[in-house]
Amino acid sequence: MRSFSWGAAGVGLVAALLMDSGAAAAVGATPSAAVPSYRCIVEQPMATPRPDRPVYALRVDIRPAELRVIGLTEVRFTPDLSTDRLVFRLWANHPVAGAPANRETVGPVTVGGEVVAARLTDATTLVVPLVGPAPVGQTIEASVSWELSLRAWKGDRISSTGFGLNAAVRLGSFFPILAWEPGRGWVLDPPIRGRTETSTTPTADFVTTVTVPDGLSVMATGVADVSDRIFTATAVRDVAVSVGRFRVATGVAHAPDAVQVVVGVHSALADDPAAYVRRVVAALENQARRFGPYPWPQYSLALTPDLVGGIEYPMHVMQGPNSIGRSTPHEVGHMWFYSLVGNDQGVDPWLDEGLATWAEVGSEGTLGAFLAKVVPAEGRGHLGDPMTYWDAHPAAYYRSVYVQGTQALASLGRPAEVDCALRDYVAANAFGIAHPVDLVRSLRKFFPGAARSLARYGVAAVT
Ligand SMILES: [Zn+2]
Numbered sequence: 185m186r187s188f189s190w191g192a193a194g195v196g197l198v199a200a201l202l203m204d205s206g207a208a209a210a211v212g213a214t215p216s217a218a219v220p221s222y223r224c225i226v227e228q229p230m231a232t233p234r235p236d237r238p239v240y241a242l243r244v245d246i247r248p249a250e251l252r253v254i255g256l257t258e259v260r261f262t263p264d265l266s267t268d269r270l271v272f273r274l275w276a277n278h279p280v281a282g283a284p285a286n287r288e289t290v291g292p293v294t295v296g297g298e299v300v301a302a303r304l305t306d307a308t309t310l311v312v313p314l315v316g317p318a319p320v321g322q323t324i325e326a327s328v329s330w331e332l333s334l335r336a337w338k339g340d341r342i343s344s345t346g347f348g349l350n351a352a353v354r355l356g357s358f359f360p361i362l363a364w365e366p367g368r369g370w371v372l373d374p375p376i377r378g379r380t381e382t383s384t385t386p387t388a389d390f391v392t393t394v395t396v397p398d399g400l401s402v403m404a405t406g407v408a409d410v411s412d413r414i415f416t417a418t419a420v421r422d423v424a425v426s427v428g429r430f431r432v433a434t435g436v437a438h439a440p441d442a443v444q445v446v447v448g449v450h451s452a453l454a455d456d457p458a459a460y461v462r463r464v465v466a467a468l469e470n471q472a473r474r475f476g477p478y479p480w481p482q483y484s485l486a487l488t489p490d491l492v493g494g495i496e497y498p499m500h501v502m503q504g505p506n507s508i509g510r511s512t513p514h515e516v517g518h519m520w521f522y523s524l525v526g527n528d529q530g531v532d533p534w535l536d537e538g539l540a541t542w543a544e545v546g547s548e549g550t551l552g553a554f555l556a557k558v559v560p561a562e563g564r565g566h567l568g569d570p571m572t573y574w575d576a577h578p579a580a581y582y583r584s585v586y587v588q589g590t591q592a593l594a595s596l597g598r599p600a601e602v603d604c605a606l607r608d609y610v611a612a613n614a615f616g617i618a619h620p621v622d623l624v625r626s627l628r629k630f631f632p633g634a635a636r637s638l639a640r641y642g643v644a645a646v647t
Contacts, residue, residue: 538589
């Protein structure tokens with residue numbers, strides 16, 4: 185467990201990237217790349233986290249027998265634009281079919297230690313007025329007490345199954361979180377009905393303290409202290425928690441710095457944790473060679489029942505049983521495309537899903553199979569559409585965004601060169617929130633006609 189500091193580490197990261205780039209590209213070329221001699225030269229230095237990022241202290245008291253979680257979100261927030269409010273998103277309340285509404289309720293909300301009148305403008309949006317506009321650069325301290333019901337929503341990111349020592353709890357997108365984009369302000373994308381993300385959050389520092397009944401273990405975003413109950417994470421945009429009794433296997437990935445890989449398989453499942461460790465290590469090493477260093481000291485993966493595929497969070501991924509196939513490298517891909525380089529998941533879902541699929545395909549050597557997949561008519565030419573569109577066309581979402589995103593990138597040129605452009609994109613936008621224009625800026629360095637090429641797939645012209 186090493187601590188993480190971004191001062192000197194950030195500079196070292198840049199140097200490593202530049203020194204490493206030639207050799208890294210030769211090794212890191214995608215398996216399908218037919219030109220092993222390609223040398224990736226990225227002069228773009230790796231961006232470092234903003235020093236004024238939010239600092240959270242989360243308290244999460246998980247009571248599986250009562251099917252509820254009691255929590256407290258405390259945050260120190262320093263806006264880079266003037267604002268007269270705070271906006272917390274309560275994604276736990278997003279309207280999924282079959283799940284009760286208002287599963288998360290909020291109790292007292294404080295600003296500067298004083299209780300204030302906050303209001304829900306919709307089920308997922310908590311607005312906290314400030315007394316007059318807060319000056320730019322002034323730190324605001326706020327807290328939100330909350331309670332989350334675990335009833336009747338299985339198979340997704342907020343879930344509880346089993347009881348006693350057989351309990352398995354997943355918590356993702358579960359606590360009130362600031363929806364701020366530096367340079368832009370509050371992000372108010374509407375929730376959708378589908379089981380996918382529409383969130384946008386800035387990277388932040390988190391200390392998460394989890395309470396669970398005796399006999400249960402906790403896996404979560406961050407590095408655990410000796411009690412395995414307090415998790416510290418630096419420069420991540422969200423936190424997820426998995427609870428249960430796990431069979432654990434560990435390993436080390438060189439990505440290129442040592443990354444501790446921890447896989448826990450819930451006691452109700454038969455999967456082999458060591459096999460998943462091998463898959464995660466291989467994917468982390470492959471993708472770090474292609475897209476740049478994995479910047480956190482740990483990657484944990486929890487397998488729990490009643491989940492198909494995987495759900496990504498920074499440093500912590502949730503997967504279901506028998507997901508060792510394409511889900512495992514795909515969720516690793518999200519560490520670069522969503523976790524490290526964030527995006528507005530409501531407006532530009534292809535930026536994380538298309539690119540994570542590209543990462544997966546390169547790790548697996550499956551580009552040919554993905555190029556052969558047919559994109560449905562309602563999705564063809566709609567790659568750049570927002571989640572509101574896919575909410576109306578859910579059956580077309582995967583092939584139109586994940587597959588078509590991969591096909592659009594492949595249309596640009598050699599896979600190794602696309603990887604190199606994505607390495608540039610990651611370096612330029614690390615720890616930030618990127619938009620299509622940022623991706624096109626990097627792609628154009630390698631493919632001058634990139635904007636025209638992407639337009640054919642439905643990415644609106646960006647300059
Ligand atoms: Zn994905």
